[in-house]
Amino acid sequence: MRLIGSTTSPYVRKVRVYLEETGHDYEFTTVDAWNPEPSLLDLAPVGKVPVLVLDQGPPLFESNLCIEYLDSLLPDAQRLIPSSGEWRWQVLRLQALANGMIDATATRTVELRKPDVAQMKTVLDRETKRIDRILTTFERLVDPSHKLVGGRLSSADLVLGVALQYLDFRYTADWRKTAPRLAAWFVPMTEKPSFKTTLPPGFTPPA
Numbered sequence: 001m002r003l004i005g006s007t008t009s010p011y012v013r014k015v016r017v018y019l020e021e022t023g024h025d026y027e028f029t030t031v032d033a034w035n036p037e038p039s040l041l042d043l044a045p046v047g048k049v050p051v052l053v054l055d056q057g058p059p060l061f062e063s064n065l066c067i068e069y070l071d072s073l074l075p076d077a078q079r080l081i082p083s084s085g086e087w088r089w090q091v092l093r094l095q096a097l098a099n100g101m102i103d104a105t106a107t108r109t110v111e112l113r114k115p116d117v118a119q120m121k122t123v124l125d126r127e128t129k130r131i132d133r134i135l136t137t138f139e140r141l142v143d144p145s146h147k148l149v150g151g152r153l154s155s156a157d158l159v160l161g162v163a164l165q166y167l168d169f170r171y172t173a174d175w176r177k178t179a180p181r182l183a184a185w186f187v188p189m190t191e192k193p194s195f196k197t198t199l200p201p202g203f204t205p206p207a
Contacts, residue, residue: 002027003066004040005049008200009033010102010166011063012050017158018067020194022074064099067155080155090149094156097134101163104130109170131167135179144184161189165205173206 003026005012019026033049044051044061052060060066071081082088108127148156164186176183
């Protein structure tokens with residue numbers, strides 16, 4: 001199995017963290033996602049990473065799809081997305097909320113890379129407010145001493161961890177001032193080997 005992606009993409013990192021956390025055997029190949037080669041487009045016509053090339057069957061793309069597939073390969077007791085029941089929907093709901101923060105941070109980052117005269121303040125304001133709302137929501141619901149759902153690690157925890165570290169990487173670490181409970185919850189995630197080995201090149205996490 002081979003994962004194709006960028007070392008700075010939070011979408012790729014979600015899958016890498018999941019793979020490391022669950023012990024799947026895989027090869028990681030880096031590409032320039034902004035200038036995709038024809039070989040990548042043949043695998044993923046959407047022209048985005050990550051792309052998961054399977055030993056058998058067509059390649060998969062889009063990070064949530066990749067994680068869902070990989071999770072389906074595990075025994076029920078080891079899955080990070082419950083296969084059924086209320087816990088499944090709680091995990092997927094919070095995972096979607098964390099994904100929303102990644103999306104907002106990525107959109108804001110892309111907007112800021114435009115020349116000053118081309119940047120849209122409305123876009124920057126909208127995405128900043130989106131990030132703030134999601135941080136406030138997680139600040140209300142997290143317990144710093146527990147995982148998000150059912151007292152055990154789930155994909156929602158991993159995606160939220162990636163989302164928060166992406167804020168540190170591309171936006172600001174000041175979110176900790178207004179979300180201290182979330183900041184306390186986040187500390188053990190940053191100490192996981194799956195997070196340490198997948199840090200973007202040149203990025204030093206805040207102390």
